[in-house]
Amino acid sequence: MGADNALETAQNVGRNMDLLRFATAGSVDDGKSTLIGRLLLDSKSIFEDQLEAVEATSQSKGYDYTDLALLTDGLRSEREQGITIDVAYRYFATPTRKFIIADTPGHVQYTRNMVTGASTADLGLVLVDARQGLTEQSRRHAVILSLLRVPHLVLAVNKMDLVDFDEDTFKKIHAEFTSFATKLNIPDLEVIPISALQGDNVVNRSENMPWYQGPSLMHHLENVHVASDRDLVDARFPVQYVIRPKSDDFHDYRGYGGQLASGVLKPGDEVVVLPSGMTSTIAGIDLFDQEIDEAFPPMSVTIRLADDVDVSRGDMIARIKNAPTPSQDIDAMVCWMTTEPLRKGQKLAIKHTTRTGRALVKDIQYRLDVNSLHRDQETGELGLNEIGRVQLRTTVPLLCDPYAKNRTTGSFILIDEATGVTVGAGMINSGS
Incomplete structure (x- = not known):
């Protein structure tokens, strides 16, 4: 059976009950944890005793509403600060699709966590506060999702209830983000106005926003087409x-x-x-x-x-006639994940698919400012959470493809040989 028939088969499997992995990202207090809590609640993916515990905690704090963020902010330090600092994976399902959510942090110092959470995502969900509009963090999240070649992006304009569900506010944010997205590699973009706290346009269409004719967030998540995102040509x-x-x-x-x-x-x-x-x-x-x-x-x-x-x-x-060329000289974008900087001449272990070896850092061409897309070519190192273009020489040939073509064979991790700790994640531009 050829690629066309295989695509049809994959689509049939998807229609039967497929899996969508999506990563959430947002600035502090954009309501990301509340939105995930709303999705879990409205899809009936939490137990009654969990909901009762959240309701009791909300009442003890004097809230006149159920704080759904308590369903997802599981780390004690997150609850103390009221923020999300680590990647938390959540699972839920509807009658038509299964979902795995990678709940990623918003702070710049946790860029590595966002890269980890979004690296396997089919869809990226970026939240913005309707009162604040696009922020530097919002743009940075979109840039990272674009670098990671996440094929589908949703911009959820949250807290529309706090701007009286104003259409002009939504249109302004929509236009600003769409203009910014033209500079990035985002094949599929959907912009949805929501209120995670009240549930507007999350699972059901909102009566408070009759001017919005698009899908609810859940409808889009259930129906976004991901089967054709898979490469069915290059075995x-x-x-x-x-x-x-x-x-x-x-x-x-x-x-x-x-x-x-x-x-x-x-x-x-x-x-x-x-x-x-x-x-x-x-x-x-x-x-x-x-x-x-x-x-x-x-x-x-x-x-x-x-x-x-x-x-x-x-x-x-x-x-035989469509095989990757074994490569030992690798040109890649690397996200550095540890406090000790990455420097020219450094030697590290490298893991690519199931293949392991050692790598020498031949050169660091530039550091990318993920806020402005500026390339700093004067840098001689990459610090914690920084992303840059790096030249590597490996001891074993990597059987790789460009990351833009294949996210699995186009990615690798770098490992500190002394500690065994993963210190970098790479996206291959080319190999020779």
């Missing part, structure tokens, strides 16, 4: 594990387990194993205990080859 299968059962029933079984990063693979396809360059044919594809006719992303499967070729963890299976 990339990083091998995670070689499966050799010791049971006598599977004495001759040899399979290669992993998650298909992109493309479509099926039995009979001619493939190449990289970096060795050995070729073979797919004899079968197994999913759990059954054989399937084809695999497409993000399925985790076991591939069996017709020939006994040498394949190990870190190798990649791809199509």
Whole structure:
């Protein structure tokens, strides 16, 4: 089955019950935690005792409303300060779709946390306070989501109840953000006026804003089309594990387990194993205990080859005429995540898909100001939470694609060899 049919299959799976990962971002007091609490409440994804506890806490504080932010601000330090400082993952579902929310912090000093939360997102949700309009943080969040190639973006103009649901206020913010977004790589943008506290346009259309003819936030989240965001052309299968059962029933079984990063693979396809360059044919594809006719992303499967070729963890299976070029000189955008700066000449461990090696920092070309998009070419290092363009030389060839083409094979992490701590996240521009 070709890419077109695979796309149809993926779409059918999506219509049946697919998963949307989305990351939320907003400035302090934009109401992000309240909005997530509203989504959890109105989708009936919280227990009665949880709601009762939140109601009791709200009453003890003298509020005349239920503080839904208490449902999500789980860290004690967050509750003490009333802010979100870490990435918290929340799960909820509706009859048509499952959701994983990456609730990311808004402060500039937690840029690394936002990068972590948004790196796997299908959609980015940026909140702004209708009273404040666009802020420097709002623009920074949009820039980071654009750098991470998040394909769908929603700007939720919150607290419309505090501006008397004024249409002109919304139109002004809409026009300003749309103009700013033209400078970024944002393929799909939706702007929605909401009141998270009162529930206007969150799950149901608001009667207070008859001038708004677009979808509610939940309707958009349930219906945004993500199946076609996946690359179904360039087959990339990083091998995670070689499966050799010791049971006598599977004495001759040899399979290669992993998650298909992109493309479509099926039995009979001619493939190449990289970096060795050995070729073979797919004899079968197994999913759990059954054989399937084809695999497409993000399925985790076991591939069996017709020939006994040498394949190990870190190798990649791809199509013979459409394979990545092994690269050791990497040009990438790196977000630095630790207090000790990244400097030229530094040596680090690197992990790319299932492949690991070491990397030398050959050069730091510039530091990007994510607020103004200015490129500081005079810098000699990257500090905590800073993003810049870096040249790396790796000890092993990376089987990579540009990040703009493939977010899985186009990304990597940098690791401090002494501590084992992840210190950087990279998005590959090119390799050679």
